[in-house]
Amino acid sequence: MIETSNKPFRQRALLALTILVLAGCASTPPAPVQDRSLGSRHSATSGNDRTPHGSYRVRKGDTLYSIAFRNGMDYRDVARANGIGPPYTIYVGQLIRLEEQRAEQRPVAATRPVPSRAPPRPQPSPQPAQKAPAPASPPAAVVVTKPSPAPSRAPEPQRSDSTSDSAIGWRWPAEGQLVARFVSGDQTRQGINIAGKSGDPVRATADGEVVYSGNGLIGYGELIIVKHSSTMLSAYGHNRRRLVQEGDRVKGGQQIAEMGSSSATRDMLHFEIRRNGKPVDPLGFLPKR
Missing domain, CATH: 3.10.350.10 (LysM domain)
Structure with missing residues (x-):
């Protein structure tokens, strides 16, 4: 009677042990979760690597x-x-x-040594029977291909453009005291700062086209960039409100923004002029006050 009564108990115990074993097996999945997390980290890293340096x-x-x-x-x-x-x-x-553009400059440098290679070519010409001066004409063709780099000397037209830049009717973009000047080579002083109060008008320094109107450039806040010629741009930062959009044509003196303090410690206009992409001193263009 005792043995028969213990049989159900043993069955229950065996069933409980089986459940515990299965539960232990079910607790093992966390390892794959860690693997996935590592995989996601790897994919994130590889994603960053997809944007090469430069x-x-x-x-x-x-x-x-x-x-x-x-x-x-x-x-x-x-x-x-x-x-x-x-x-x-x-x-x-x-x-x-x-x-x-750096890679483009290398071929230009590489084309200079080419002329030095031209002399060796005439040396084989003295060989007899190979008087086929026909090859002599190819050198002329080679010379013809060399002038092709000349187009890359686009600076030539840029210089002619720069002469017309002097005809741009520059004017001050805002009233107020000059509180910071341009310092060549200083990344934090690439323009001038003009003090004022929030809401003061910010005006286009000359006729041009709005080529940027947004807040995506860190440190400039609400920014507007105006193109005045193929070589000259002007920029207006820290605005409270932008009044023009990309593609708009503006006239010199037209209000394009309201002065503010976005990304700045005080209400002011940060103003830059750039020639061929490089910052230049705005005071060299603006009329004297």
Whole structure:
């Protein structure tokens, strides 16, 4: 009677032990979760690696002009390096190369040694029977291909443009006291600061086209960039409110923003003028007060 009565008990105990074993097995999945997390970290890292050094991944709100402005480059150089033509349309997620122009400079340097290689070619010409001076004509063809780099000397037209830049009717973009001046080579002093109070009018310094209107450039707050010629841009930062959009044509003296303190410690206008993408002293262009 005792043995028969213990049989159900043993069965229950065996069943309980089986359940415990199964429960222990079921607790093992956390290991794959850790593997997944490691995998996700790896994928995130590889995602960052997809943007090579010297390149930029386009984000919402970017324009070719703002990318060039951010990196102190001429928008035409950025466009050339990436095969982008007017009207310079770019897309979110697009990879923009910023160092391609350096690669373009190497071939130019490489073409200089080529002429030195030309003399060795005439040396084989003295060989008999090979009077086929026909090869002598190819050197002329080679010379013809060398002038092709001449087009890359685009600075020539830029100089002619710079002469017309002097004809731009520059004017002060805001009333107020000059509280900070331009310092060449100082990344924190690439323009001038004009004090004022919130809401004061900010005006276009000259006729031009708005090529950027947004707040995507760190340190500039609400920013507007106006293109005045193929070589000259002006920038207006720390605005409280922007009154123009990209593509708008503006006249010199037209109000384009309200002064503010976005990304600044006080109400003021941060104003820059850039030639060929490089900051220049605005006081060298603005009329004397």
